[in-house]
Each structure stands twice: as structure tokens, then as C-alpha cells.
Amino acid sequence: MASRDVNDLAYSLQAEYIELREKYLRRFPGRDLVLTCTYRSPGEQAQLYQSGRSRPGPLLTNCDGVRTLSRHNVYPSRAFDVAVLDGGKARWDEAAYAPLGEIAQGLGLAWGGSWKRLKDFCHFEEPQKGGHGK
Numbered sequence: 001m002a003s004r005d006v007n008d009l010a011y012s013l014q015a016e017y018i019e020l021r022e023k024y025l026r027r028f029p030g031r032d033l034v035l036t037c038t039y040r041s042p043g044e045q046a047q048l049y050q051s052g053r054s055r056p057g058p059l060l061t062n063c064d065g066v067r068t069l070s071r072h073n074v075y076p077s078r079a080f081d082v083a084v085l086d087g088g089k090a091r092w093d094e095a096a097y098a099p100l101g102e103i104a105q106g107l108g109l110a111w112g113g114s115w116k117r118l119k120d121f122c123h124f125e126e127p128q129k130g131g132h133g134k
């Protein structure tokens, strides 16, 4: 099972997550932000990759955990996924995440919702040179 523990994030990213959450909650009282994934092992990444390809439905990731690793697959993790809770219920619509992406980018984070292929509104990571991974 992938980690949801903030302590499994790179130290600088922990601080950025906390700041992101504070800024978002200030703007949207009544909502909350929870971590749904921080570190994910390469084995779990491979499973996630396969599960998006062995059944109908959306692809979950472009990273297969073998040739391409996600920023979740290094320890400590360089990426995190969140869920927006609105009145205690999870929201998965773009409108809930767009302001979050805006705040995150202001903090210098890369946001999966701005990617050209396989947009991932719930995903945030440290910026890196030469592309990205989920």
C-alpha cells in the first residue's frame, strides 16, 4: 500500500504541502485537503500501470515502474497526490483543483493538471528538468 504519510515526502516538499493546504483552506473555508499518496514503491507503480491497461477505463499513469519511474517512486518522495474534501465529501472535478494548481505553481511546484497528456489534477511534484512523471 502506498504511503499517505507527510513524513515520506522530501523535507522541502513537506513544507510546501503544508503551505499549499493553508493557503487553499484560507481561500475555501469548509473544504479540506488530504494526502492520498506520497511514496509509492516501484512495485506498486508497476501494478498501477498495469491496472490502467488491463481493464476498461482511464489510464492511471504513464510510468510503468520499470523503465520509467514516477516522482513518487524515489524515497523520500518528490511528489504527492491530494484529495479535496468539500463538506467532508471528496470532489474530483477540475473546478475544485484548478485554484489549488494555481497556488501550487505560485509556490514553485509543478502541477499535474497543467500537463499536456494524461492530466492529473490531484498530483503535485517538485519541478525537474527534462520532463515529468506521475
Ligand SMILES: [Zn+2]
Pocket (backbone or CB within 6 Å): 037, 072, 079, 080, 081, 120, 122, 123, 124, 134
Ligand atoms: Zn501522483
